[in-house]
Amino acid sequence: MSKLTTALLAMTISFGAHAADTLGLKAGVFDPPRMAPDFTVRGSDGKELKLSQYRGKLVLLEFGYTSCVDVCPVSLGMLAEARRQMGAQASQLQVIYVTVDPERDTPERMRNYLRAFDPTFIGATGTPQQMARVRQDYGITATKKMIDGSKTDYTVGHSSYLYFVDRKGSLRALLPFGRTAADVVHDATLLLKN
Numbered sequence: 001m002s003k004l005t006t007a008l009l010a011m012t013i014s015f016g017a018h019a020a021d022t023l024g025l026k027a028g029v030f031d032p033p034r035m036a037p038d039f040t041v042r043g044s045d046g047k048e049l050k051l052s053q054y055r056g057k058l059v060l061l062e063f064g065y066t067s068c069v070d071v072c073p074v075s076l077g078m079l080a081e082a083r084r085q086m087g088a089q090a091s092q093l094q095v096i097y098v099t100v101d102p103e104r105d106t107p108e109r110m111r112n113y114l115r116a117f118d119p120t121f122i123g124a125t126g127t128p129q130q131m132a133r134v135r136q137d138y139g140i141t142a143t144k145k146m147i148d149g150s151k152t153d154y155t156v157g158h159s160s161y162l163y164f165v166d167r168k169g170s171l172r173a174l175l176p177f178g179r180t181a182a183d184v185v186h187d188a189t190l191l192l193k194n
Helices: 004-012 069-094 107-115 128-136 180-192
Strands: 028-035 042-043 047-049 058-064 092-100 122-125 142-146 154-158 159-163 170-176
Touching: 004 159, 042 128, 047 069, 058 128, 058 180, 069 092, 069 180, 092 107, 092 128, 107 122, 170 180
Parallel strands: 058 092, 092 122
Antiparallel strands: 028 170, 042 047, 042 122, 058 159, 142 154, 159 170
């Protein structure tokens, strides 16, 4: 089990206690903050994407896949609303949507999918091995389940957390699925000030 996975489990268990950190974040916090595991994959623009290239911006990492019909579109819609609510500050924020289904999520497919939510969102995809490593580094589980009666179509059950990576590249906070755009705006605004 990776150090981040262990930290994620501990954080999830004591989520409420950590929500009241010194900044007043609504999310659970990484205390102390630690460097976010860097990765090099393919972006939805077809170019190499490194998490570290976004230093200087607040990065929101969301894990999901384009064929998802329930959790993922809700999360992306909420993130798009949060960006709208942030107004001019939204330019200091970058949403990166990391696929848990690299077999189907090509850069083009991710670009077209994300454009429907917010044209500034960037998709991250790669080989199954690359993406398995990213999931492992962030403590994300993903399991394929074949759809009844199909030999080729499947869903991917996966954990759904939103990671906040500050301008210096440190993991600062984690929100579980189901939080509101207002929660994201609140925490993003505080992290941009600190």
